[in-house]
Amino acid sequence: MSVNFKPLADRVLVEPTKAETKTASGIIIPDSAKEKPQEGTVVAIGNGKADEPMTVKVGDKVLYGKYSGSELKLNGNDYLIVKESDILGILS
Template identity: 75%
Template sequence: MSVNVKPLADRVLVEPAAAEEKTVGGIIIPDTAKEKPKKGKIIAVGNGKADEPMTVKVGDEVLYGQYSGTEIKIEGNDYLIMRESDIFAIVG
């Protein structure tokens, strides 16, 4: 997915993974009880800082902290914008 947003410096735009709809046993989880995902896909990256080039790139699947980033809505879709340092790992 392409969005017309360019993060500045060491910030990244992340599309959070969908929250689990059911438990392993098949019980449907109501919206109020769903855990926020801590995994997502990088949609856009900034240019980095002069002394710290960016490690992640567009398309990377990443893990981040539960309270990382700021929630924003672009064209009706939910995203997080956060510093690269808020990302714990690249998955895969």
């Protein structure tokens, strides 16, 4: 997926994984009770800092802190801008 957004420095644009809408037993979860997702896919990355090159790349599935980043809406889609240091790890 391509977006017309280029993060600066050590920032990363992440598309959060959609929150579950049903439990395993089929109960529908209302919006007010949905857990905020903590994982997503890297959509765009900045160039890094002079002394700290970027370690994540576009397409990586990542885990980030629950209250990390700033929410952003682009072309009708929800994204999160986080600093690379707020990313806890890459999921394999």
